[in-house]
Amino acid sequence: MQSKILLEEDEMPKRWYNVQADLPSPLDPPLHPATKKLVTPDDLRVIFPMELIRQEMSPQRYIDIPEEVREILTLWRPSPLYRAKRLEKALKTPAKIYYKYEGVSPPGSHKPNTAVAQAYYNMKEGIERIATETGAGQWGSALAFATSQFGLGCTVYMVRSSYAQKPYRKIMMQVWGAECIPSPSTKTNAGRTILEKYPETSGSLGIAISEAVEDAATHENTNYSLGSVLNHVCLHQTVVGLEAKEQLAMVDSYPDMVIGCVGGGSNFAGISFPFAGDKLTGRRKDVEIVAVEPAACPTLTKGIYTYDYGDVAGLTPLLKMYTLGHDFIPAAIHAGGLRYHGDSPLVSRFVHDGVMRAVAYNQNEVFEAAKLFAQTEGIIIAPETAHAVKAVVDEAMKCRQTGEEKVILFNNSGHGHFDLSAYDIYLQGRLEDYEYPTDLIRDSLARLPKVS
Amino acid sequence: MMVNLGLLINPVAGMGGRVGLKGTDGLVQEALMRGASPGSLARTVRFLRALPSSDVLFLTCSGDMGEAAFIEAGYRRCRVVYRYSGESTAADTKEACRTFLREGVSLILFCGGDGTARDVLEGSGGRTPILGIPAGVKMYSGVFALTPESAAALVSEWNGQCREAEVLDVDEDAYRKGELRTRLYGFARVPAMQGMVQHSKDVFESSDEESAKADIAMFLAEVIMGTPKTLYLLGPGSTTLRIASAFGLEKSLLGFDAVMGGHLVGRDLDERAILALLEKTDHARIIVSPLGMQGAVLGRGTQQISPGVIRKVGVENVIVIATPQKLAGTPSLFVDTGDPALDRAFGGTIRVITGYHVARRRALLSPAEWAGSSLR
Numbered sequence: 001m002q003s004k005i006l007l008e009e010d011e012m013p014k015r016w017y018n019v020q021a022d023l024p025s026p027l028d029p030p031l032h033p034a035t036k037k038l039v040t041p042d043d044l045r046v047i048f049p050m051e052l053i054r055q056e057m058s059p060q061r062y063i064d065i066p067e068e069v070r071e072i073l074t075l076w077r078p079s080p081l082y083r084a085k086r087l088e089k090a091l092k093t094p095a096k097i098y099y100k101y102e103g104v105s106p107p108g109s110h111k112p113n114t115a116v117a118q119a120y121y122n123m124k125e126g127i128e129r130i131a132t133e134t135g136a137g138q139w140g141s142a143l144a145f146a147t148s149q150f151g152l153g154c155t156v157y158m159v160r161s162s163y164a165q166k167p168y169r170k171i172m173m174q175v176w177g178a179e180c181i182p183s184p185s186t187k188t189n190a191g192r193t194i195l196e197k198y199p200e201t202s203g204s205l206g207i208a209i210s211e212a213v214e215d216a217a218t219h220e221n222t223n224y225s226l227g228s229v230l231n232h233v234c235l236h237q238t239v240v241g242l243e244a245k246e247q248l249a250m251v252d253s254y255p256d257m258v259i260g261c262v263g264g265g266s267n268f269a270g271i272s273f274p275f276a277g278d279k280l281t282g283r284r285k286d287v288e289i290v291a292v293e294p295a296a297c298p299t300l301t302k303g304i305y306t307y308d309y310g311d312v313a314g315l316t317p318l319l320k321m322y323t324l325g326h327d328f329i330p331a332a333i334h335a336g337g338l339r340y341h342g343d344s345p346l347v348s349r350f351v352h353d354g355v356m357r358a359v360a361y362n363q364n365e366v367f368e369a370a371k372l373f374a375q376t377e378g379i380i381i382a383p384e385t386a387h388a389v390k391a392v393v394d395e396a397m398k399c400r401q402t403g404e405e406k407v408i409l410f411n412n413s414g415h416g417h418f419d420l421s422a423y424d425i426y427l428q429g430r431l432e433d434y435e436y437p438t439d440l441i442r443d444s445l446a447r448l449p450k451v452s
Numbered sequence: 453m454m455v456n457l458g459l460l461i462n463p464v465a466g467m468g469g470r471v472g473l474k475g476t477d478g479l480v481q482e483a484l485m486r487g488a489s490p491g492s493l494a495r496t497v498r499f500l501r502a503l504p505s506s507d508v509l510f511l512t513c514s515g516d517m518g519e520a521a522f523i524e525a526g527y528r529r530c531r532v533v534y535r536y537s538g539e540s541t542a543a544d545t546k547e548a549c550r551t552f553l554r555e556g557v558s559l560i561l562f563c564g565g566d567g568t569a570r571d572v573l574e575g576s577g578g579r580t581p582i583l584g585i586p587a588g589v590k591m592y593s594g595v596f597a598l599t600p601e602s603a604a605a606l607v608s609e610w611n612g613q614c615r616e617a618e619v620l621d622v623d624e625d626a627y628r629k630g631e632l633r634t635r636l637y638g639f640a641r642v643p644a645m646q647g648m649v650q651h652s653k654d655v656f657e658s659s660d661e662e663s664a665k666a667d668i669a670m671f672l673a674e675v676i677m678g679t680p681k682t683l684y685l686l687g688p689g690s691t692t693l694r695i696a697s698a699f700g701l702e703k704s705l706l707g708f709d710a711v712m713g714g715h716l717v718g719r720d721l722d723e724r725a726i727l728a729l730l731e732k733t734d735h736a737r738i739i740v741s742p743l744g745m746q747g748a749v750l751g752r753g754t755q756q757i758s759p760g761v762i763r764k765v766g767v768e769n770v771i772v773i774a775t776p777q778k779l780a781g782t783p784s785l786f787v788d789t790g791d792p793a794l795d796r797a798f799g800g801t802i803r804v805i806t807g808y809h810v811a812r813r814r815a816l817l818s819p820a821e822w823a824g825s826s827l828r
Contacts, residue, residue, distance in 0.1 A: 295813075331810055362813060433801075433813040440771070441809055444674035 001085060005247040007078035013242040014065055016235045019273040019346060021061035022280040027231075027345055028320035029057075031307060039317045047216040047224035049125040052118065055232040063235065065117070072116045072149050076105040077239065081247035082412075086376040088396070095399035096253070097392060099412040100244045100271060103379065107172065109414030110267045111142030111227055114236035118225045119146040129153035129222045131215040133183065133208030135263070136162050136336030136384070137169025138414060139227030144178035154178035155222075157185065157211040161202035162336045168418045183208040190214050190313040204329045205264075205340045210313035217315075228264025229310060229319070229344050237270025244409060245274055255287060255409035257395060261387040262291040262300060262358070263337045265344030271411035273346075276355055289356040290395075291347060292387040294366075296434035297330040299323065299343045300351050300358035308342055321348040324436065331434035333363055334422035335383040359391055362433040366390045367426040370416070380423070382416040456509040457607070458552030459530075460572075462564030463516035463540055465492045465587045492563045492587035493521050495600045499563070499585050500525035502604035511555050513548050516540065542571045549575025559610070559643065561585060561603070566621040569593045573619045573640050581614050581641040583607070592620040592634050594743075594781070595642050606643055613644040615661050615777060616690055618743050635755075636688055636706055636743060644777075664775035667808040669694035672739060672773065680713035683733040685726060685757070685765070687740035691773055695739065708756050723758045730764045737769040738762070742804075747782035749802065749816070750789055759791035767797045773805045779812065786817040 020027060030039040041053045048056075055063060065073075084097040102110035122130055130147055133156070134140030140156035147154040156178055163170060163182040173180045183203050184191035190210035194201060201207075209226070216224035226233060241258075248254055258275050260268030268291055278284035291300055299322050308323035310316035323342045324330075330339040342348075350356040363383075370386035372393065373379065381389060388410045399406050416423065425431050493516060506527055512518030514535040522530040533555055534548040545562070549572055552560055559581050562572045565588010572582050573595075584596035585603045594617030597603035619637045644661070672695050676684055686692040688706045696703035699714040707720030710729055718729055730736055738757060742749050749772055750757055762770065774782070785802060787795050802816040 328809070435803055435811040435813050437803065437805060437809065437811040440671070440675045440805070443678045444671065 002083060002251075003085065004080040004082045005250055006080055007243060007246060009074045009078070011246065012070060012073065012078045013239050014070070015062040016065060017238040017242055017274050017277060018055075018058055018061055018063055018231075018235055019238075019269075019277050019280070020231065021059055022277045023349070024280070026059075027349060028307075030317035030319050030345075033309060033314055033317055036318065043317070047213060049121045049127065049223060051121045051124070052232050055235055056230060065239075066120060069117050069120050072146075073113070073239070077113075078243045078247075079104050079240070081244055082377070084377055086378075087373060087393075090372065090376045091393065091396045091400065093396040093400045094403055094405045095396040096405060096407045097396060098244070098248065098253075098255070098407065098409045099392075100240055100409070101379070101412045102240065102267070103381070103412065103415035105142075107138065107141040107145050108417065109138040109142065109382065110237060110240060110270060110411065111139050111414075112146055113239055113270065114227065114233045114266065115139070115142040115146035115225075116149065117236045118233075119143065119150045119152055122223050122225070123150040123152055127152065127221065127223045129155065129219070130225045131155045131157070131212040131219075131222055132225045132227065133157045133159070133205060133212045134162070134169075134227070135159050135205045135208070135339055136382070137166050137173070137418065138337055138382070138384075140178070140180060141169050141172040141176070143225060143227065144173040144176035144180075147178065148176040155212075155215060156180045157183040157191075157208040157215075159183055159203040159205060159208050159336060159339075163203075165334075165336075165421060166418050183211050185211060187211070188214045190311075190315070194312070201329075204312065206310075206312035206326060206329070209311035210315050213311065213315045214313075226264075228266040228340075229321075229342065231344075231346060233264075233266045234269035234273060234344055234346055237266045238273050240267070240270035240411060241272060241274035244271060248407075248409070253407050254284065256406040257288045257290065257408045259290045259292060259388050259391050259395070259408065259410040261335075261338060261384050261411075261413065262293050262343060262347065263335075263340050263384060264342075265291075265347035267411050267413040269344055269347055271409065272356065275409075276350060279355055289350070290391055291351065291356055291358040292391040293358060293360050294330075294333055294335055294338050294387060295360045295362045296333045296436060297324065297339050297341070298360040298436050298438070299341065300348070301360045302436060302438040303341075303343075305348060305352045310342060319345050321345045322351065330436075333383075333434055334419065334425070334431070335363075335366070335387060337382070337384040338387065361387055361390050362435070363431050364426065364433055367423065367431060369393045370423075371426075379412065380416045380420075381412060382414040383419050383422055385411075385413045385416070388413070456511055456555070456557055458549070458555070458557040458560040459496070459510045459512045459518055460534075460545060460548045460552075460560070460562050461492050461496050461513070461517050461521060462545060462562065462568040462571075462587070463492060465564035465568055492585075493524070495585055495587045496521035496563045497525045499561075499600035499604050500527045502601040503527075504604075504608050508607070511552055511557055513540075513544070517544065517548065542567070545571040546575030553577070553580060558612075559583060559607070561607070563587045563600075565591050566593050566619070569595050569619050569640070570621050570637050573638050576640075578638060578640060581643055583642055592622065592748075593640075594618050594620075595640050610643045614641040615644040616640070617642045618689075620743060634743075634748070638706065639690065661775045661777040664777065664807060665691045665694055668773050668775065668805055669698060671805065671808045672771070673698035676711060677714060679735075681733075681735065682712070683717070683729060683736040684711045685709075685721075685736065685738045685761075686711055687738065687757075688743075689741045691741055691775070692739055721756060723756050723761060726756060726761050727764065730761065735769075736765045737771055738765055739771045739773060741773050742778070742782055742785055747785040748788060749785050750787045757789075759789045759794050762789055762794060767794070770798075771805060772802055776806050779804065779806065779814070784817050785814050 303322035309326040369390035510530040563585040704720040710718035
């Protein structure tokens with residue numbers, strides 16, 4: 001039995017798959033934050049290149065990947081598909097576990113799949129600098145890498161707790177030539193407002209987004225780039241699932257279950273949308289798709305499906321999604337990339353419609369799964385990814401009970417080499433399990449923007 | 453920075469434990485006959501020797517209530533302000549504290565156990581901070597340093613900031629019959645331990661305990677406002693006090709009060725009064741904070757909340773609150789309702805509200821596990 005299944009470079013997908021084409025009805029459109037009317041392409045032009053705006057709203061099933069983008073992606077793509085034989089053996093499960101390993105990219109995660117595409121379209125439209133935010137630093141380092149490939153400037157607003165906890169991610173960004181600023185900063189109005197109110201804040205993705213959007217909107221030569229949530233980001237990530245489908249076909253297999261961790265939703269979208277498409281079109285009705293999130297930030301399992309802002313300051317368009325409220329600042333768990341109050345509108349819609357389901361786990365059980373994974377499969381994974389692994393372990397154990405030989409596919413979205421201090425805290429038994437007291441919060445207040 | 457400190461020793465503290473008496477209150481002669489020797493003097497000597505400098509002036513008591521330890525430790529800067537004769541008693545402890553207060557001490561150190569802590573709290577009136585050097589048989593109160601050495605470190609690094617800690621004591625008669633019943637006697641101010649709460653510069657939980665209490669209180673006050681038909685039983689402590697004061701209510705400090713729709717419907721209630729109120733309501737919740745060093749959520753110091761009351765309310769309606777600072781000092785939480793089946797119904801973990809819209813999940817030990825892990 002092979003450990004890994006590989007594709008040749010020329011077998012890398014030439015088109016992205018746009019799941020919007022297979023939705024039974026169109027996605028609820030984004031609304032303007034001030035007028036609450038439909039967002040027009042012109043509204044978005046201030047911060048995004050036209051081609052990405054087109055992709056965001058496109059009904060086309062497949063969109064070509066530009067040759068210049070494919071050329072850079074071949075630095076690490078196609079990524080390997082592993083059969084997790086050693087994990088299966090340790091769990092004594094009849095389940096067949098496969099995982100796509102995205103940690104082979106230069107920044108060490110799935111994030112450059114979209115960063116390269118976004119940098120490319122910005123460069124084509126004459127933009128000189130891109131501003132963005134980053135939580136754990138994976139997105140920031142991915143965009144720093146991508147912009148360096150096209151000679152663009154890059155400013156990254158990094159959530160302050162991560163800036164302190166993960167200095168190596170910051171250094172990576174600097175090596176690739178980007179400027180990395182702890183958020184909230186005094187550089188923007190949004191940052192200054194938060195600092196005035198909470199001078200000691202650890203920051204959040206929502207705050208950092210406000211800062212980066214403001215930076216882009218107030219500088220002519222600068223655009224904004226988002227590493228997750230939006231449709232075009234999910235679109236670019238579908239190379240992961242498309243490759244996985246090919247690779248599984250090489251061993252005559254198709255997953256019974258597809259699993260990924262969810263912060264904003266892009267790595268999960270990447271692995272699952274091509275399979276969700278099969279489910280929507282009836283080709284594979286039974287494939288089960290599971291999103292995994294932290295109990296400290298349980299957007300899909302405990303949030304409300306409604307229109308909300310993407311950021312704290314309310315600068316972004318209102319998106320129809322599962323949300324814990326844009327002013328929610330999640331506990332500083334170590335899976336920084338999963339600390340987001342909202343979720344991809346597409347993933348949210350699928351969970352709402354029952355195409356996918358969601359589960360939530362606490363930090364300690366997640367790290368326990370990550371340790372098991374490292375001791376069997378060898379790879380020390382990111383704490384974000386470990387959420388997916390925890391769900392895989394649980395599903396594989398269910399198979400052990402029932403004797404089912406389910407094929408489980410998950411996205412191993414990145415390595416955890418810069419998260420070793422979190423592992424250290426876990427090993428010392430000092431990791432706190434934070435939770436979101438949903439029942440009590442529901443009892444207290446409704447804090448969401450009213451949209452008629 | 454401190455002008456002077458008071459220090460007193462309960463010379464017979466800790467004697468009962470070693471000879472199987474489970475406490476020494478009223479049993480000194482018996483303990484001595486069984487061959488017990490006082491350990492509190494030696495522990496105070498350890499404390500004095502561990503002090504990094506000998507600049508601090510101590511006010512103390514004569515003989516074995518203080519002075520003897522200074523002589524043995526070779527610590528010169530002490531002045532005897534209280535003299536006792538015969539065998540030292542609880543009355544001496546209280547009177548020594550009153551003397552310290554008249555002398556204007558900024559902190560009262562005492563070496564003893566829960567019984568001594570009660571006397572010191574009573575004698576000092578609760579406003580002047582106190583700190584226990586552990587030596588007793590029973591130490592359920594949250595006013596003790598872990599060791600004489602950590603007490604020394606705390607004293608030398610103390611910047612004057614205080615936190616609140618419960619003074620609990622066991623009913624010794626019941627205890628000797630094998631029944632553990634703790635009662636809450638009051639709240640003392642103790643030096644806030646620096647560095648006990650790790651990297652807490654976060655918005656989601658406040659880094660100082662007072663604002664953490666305010667955050668928790670604000671959250672729960674909003675919950676109470678949002679559920680006007682639910683009866684809330686607010687347990688002892690200053691955070692619940694703050695919840696009540698959000699509605700302009702004056703809560704009893706040590707008892708359970710009932711609040712509904714922002715109105716006080718019962719003050720300092722006993723079990724019967726609580727059951728009577730529960731008869732008239734469809735939905736109720738209990739809000740409690742863990743008590744003492746060992747983190748008792750229910751069952752120690754909260755006898756009003758009997759198994760019958762908890763069953764009527766439902767374990768899922770027990771809301772536990774605690775500041776991150778408090779949790780850092782209570783590594784394990786446990787319930788001991790007196791009904792093992794009910795204890796088990798709480799499960800292996802419990803949610804603790806630690807800030808505004810923030811909770812942590814903590815392991816919950818059974819009384820048996822707890823006794824194995826932390827009974828000293």
